[in-house]
Each structure stands twice: as C-alpha cells, then as structure tokens.
Amino acid sequence: MDTRTWAAPLRGAGHKIFGRSLRENGIAIDLSQMTAVTIDPVARTAQIQAGATAGDLIEAAEKHGLATATGTISSVGMTGLTLGGGYGPLNGAYGLVADNLLSAQVVIADGQLVTANTQEHADLLWGLRGGGGNFGVVVSLEYRLHPLTTVLSGLLLYPLDQARAVLQHLNEFIATAPDELTVQSGFIQTPDGVTVLFLSPTYCGLLEAGEQAIAPLRTFGTLLVDQVQPVTYNDLIHSSDALTPSGRHYYIQTRSLSGFQTKAIEALIEQGLPFSSPFSMIAIHNFHGAASRVGVSETAFALRQDHLMVELTAAWEPQSPDDEQRHIQWAQNISRSLSPYAFKGGYINLLDEKEQERVPLAFGSNYERLLDLKRKYDPDDVFHSTIGHLALQHNN
Numbered sequence: 001m002d003t004r005t006w007a008a009p010l011r012g013a014g015h016k017i018f019g020r021s022l023r024e025n026g027i028a029i030d031l032s033q034m035t036a037v038t039i040d041p042v043a044r045t046a047q048i049q050a051g052a053t054a055g056d057l058i059e060a061a062e063k064h065g066l067a068t069a070t071g072t073i074s075s076v077g078m079t080g081l082t083l084g085g086g087y088g089p090l091n092g093a094y095g096l097v098a099d100n101l102l103s104a105q106v107v108i109a110d111g112q113l114v115t116a117n118t119q120e121h122a123d124l125l126w127g128l129r130g131g132g133g134n135f136g137v138v139v140s141l142e143y144r145l146h147p148l149t150t151v152l153s154g155l156l157l158y159p160l161d162q163a164r165a166v167l168q169h170l171n172e173f174i175a176t177a178p179d180e181l182t183v184q185s186g187f188i189q190t191p192d193g194v195t196v197l198f199l200s201p202t203y204c205g206l207l208e209a210g211e212q213a214i215a216p217l218r219t220f221g222t223l224l225v226d227q228v229q230p231v232t233y234n235d236l237i238h239s240s241d242a243l244t245p246s247g248r249h250y251y252i253q254t255r256s257l258s259g260f261q262t263k264a265i266e267a268l269i270e271q272g273l274p275f276s277s278p279f280s281m282i283a284i285h286n287f288h289g290a291a292s293r294v295g296v297s298e299t300a301f302a303l304r305q306d307h308l309m310v311e312l313t314a315a316w317e318p319q320s321p322d323d324e325q326r327h328i329q330w331a332q333n334i335s336r337s338l339s340p341y342a343f344k345g346g347y348i349n350l351l352d353e354k355e356q357e358r359v360p361l362a363f364g365s366n367y368e369r370l371l372d373l374k375r376k377y378d379p380d381d382v383f384h385s386t387i388g389h390l391a392l393q394h395n396n
C-alpha cells in the first residue's frame, strides 16, 4: 500500500509555520483540544496533554512557584516545540525545552500505545528530544519543573545607527554571561514606524544579582527605552504574543551563527533593513549555558555549542496577497546573505519544506540514528514529517 496517500500529519497548537500539520490527501490528527496540565509539586514535574501550549503549562506550574523552559511566546504548542528542540529565554539556565522532557506517551504506527522514558523505549525518548514529529502520535508529555516565578526581563531599545557597535559589545558579553542570563536580540519596528535594535535579557536567579548581570547591557550605547523589570515568567511569555497575532500571514527563514561576526552583522543590517512590512521582524535566540553542555549524541538535537539562532520573520496582512512574494523574498535574501557565516544545517522546526537538504545537516552525526528509529517505529512513513520521505528513500 502507498502509505503516502494517507499520511497522518499531526497538529498540536498549529504553530508550524509551513503547515506540516496539514497535508493533501492526508488525515490530520488534531490534538489541539487536549490541553490538560497536571502538576506534581513534590516531584516537580508537569504532565501535559499533547495539545497544551506553553501558556497552559506555565500558568498551571506558576501556581506552585514552578516553571520550565518554553519558547518566547505563550501560544506555541509544547509538543511541536519540544519535538524540534525549543529555543527560549530560559535556555541558558534549563537547556532546550526538549532537555526538560522526562517521558512521553506515544501511539506508534502499528497502533500500540507506548511509554518512552529512560527505562522503556529509551531510544524513542532520545528521538523525541529534538528529532521532530516523525515517530508516532504523542499523546502526553512529562517535563521537569524548576522553582521559578519571577524573572528580570524586558526590552532595551537602541537606535539603529548604534546597532553595529551594540551587537559587537553583545557578542563579547554573551560569551561569558552566566547561565541565568539569556539575551535575545533583534530588530523590530516601534508603533510609530521607527526601526530599532532590541536586546531582551531574561535573568532567572536572584533579582539583585540579575540587576548586576544586566547592567552592562545598558551601557552599550544610548538607550531609547529601558523596560527591564521584575515580571512573572507567565506574564513575560504572554507579553510577546502581541508580536505575532493570528490572522496575519507569515513566512520564516532561520540561520544559526556561531556569533555576531562583523560580516554577519553587516548582512543583517544591509539586507534586513528596511523591513518588507511594519510587522516583519528579526529575532535572535541566544543558545548557551545548560543547552550547550548537553552532549551532541545525548539527544537528537545536534547543534550543542554556543550559537545564535536568527529568525527572519516576514509578516503581512492577508489583504495584500499580491505582495506575498516580496515579503518572502525579503526573508530569503537575508537568509542567503547570512549563509556564508552560518552553520550548514538549521532549526528543523522552522525549515521550509523546500529546504530538505538542510535536514540531515541539522541532525549531523545523529541523522543515521534517527533513520534507524524511523525504520523501527514508523517504517511506512505514516507520520510524514521532517525526515519522513528521506528515510523512505534511504530504505529503498
């Protein structure tokens, strides 16, 4: 039977930008209504159903003074986020979202419900930590929680003409920043149409120590705005939702850089500005600390060295479909200009389907092991996703 005619793409919270959770001639399994979260405050774990978002999990954990690593915004599904890795403001302290996954219940291709943890189906747990939605229907996930409610965070805005100097300072700064401090950065437009450089530090330790740790960031140039203050982690991830409201059209390209090399900064500024629309933006994740200390072969997620994951997000109103190509090209142009300075792979959660050649490069030395896992748990590629059809080709 040609399983590709009924491949079963999976939908969690529906934030996969390239619509991998929907497929022509496929049956979409939609878990977005399964959002229950159960917290065990003594064991410091959270059990979530597969449709729960980061917001659902953090809201429930916050009541017990706990949290875990999530992405930057609250509405992204924890399942998709975890299966691809999961960059966010707590990477330095707690690692990737996937590094906090303790176990999962999965319906595999032959219909069996299995538990993947360090004792049972440990190979599957390894693959679920960053290997993509390739192996079955994840029904529930269990995460490690950490004592955390309040962080020190907010935006620091710098004028564009200081961007080069500020990013060069930032490059030196993040190389020695403590684990508790993760500094996201990028370019956005203010509501009055001015493009600015933003730094978004998040410190998740003692607030006084955080003030000291963040202080140098305030001296990299002449600040336009300083919004850094104590905020609950729950409020922090909700506050970023407004940047990407549903209803707009989006296209994202990503490149991972080892740092802010001068030429990469030039490429960002020369190709990125002006933006293709007032809603487009460039956001740069800071991967370091606990996330970098995990060994390359410990989880499927392979890029385990300090780096910057640059997200180039083109956004436009649906009323202007004629301009679509212009917006897409904006992101593609910057991505192309950054490629000489970037790692060859990419962030599998945000790769365009047309960029399949970057998938094996992203998994690097873990790729063969992932193919073996695919052959074991989903040999007919029922759960067609990132490595699906490559695995099939490999089998033939």
Ligand SMILES: Cc1cc2nc3c(=O)[nH]c(=O)nc-3n(C[C@H](O)[C@H](O)[C@H](O)COP(=O)(O)OP(=O)(O)OC[C@H]3O[C@@H](n4cnc5c(N)ncnc54)[C@H](O)[C@@H]3O)c2cc1C
Residues within 6 Å of the ligand: 009, 010, 011, 012, 013, 014, 015, 016, 017, 019, 020, 021, 022, 031, 050, 070, 071, 072, 073, 075, 076, 077, 078, 079, 080, 081, 083, 084, 085, 086, 087, 088, 132, 133, 134, 136, 137, 138, 139, 244, 349, 350, 385, 386
């Ligand atoms: C606005 C926005 C902000 C983002 N911010 C971040 C960020 O801060 N950090 C970051 O790392 N990424 C971020 N991303 C990327 C995000 O991690 C991916 O898009 C992720 O796939 C979204 O997961 P989802 O469950 O919401 O998406 P869905 O579209 O529902 O699912 C995406 C894929 O995950 C797999 N999947 C989902 N549910 C299941 C399941 N139950 N069983 C098996 N497989 C499943 C499937 O392969 C599916 O195609 C962002 C994306 C958007 C659109």
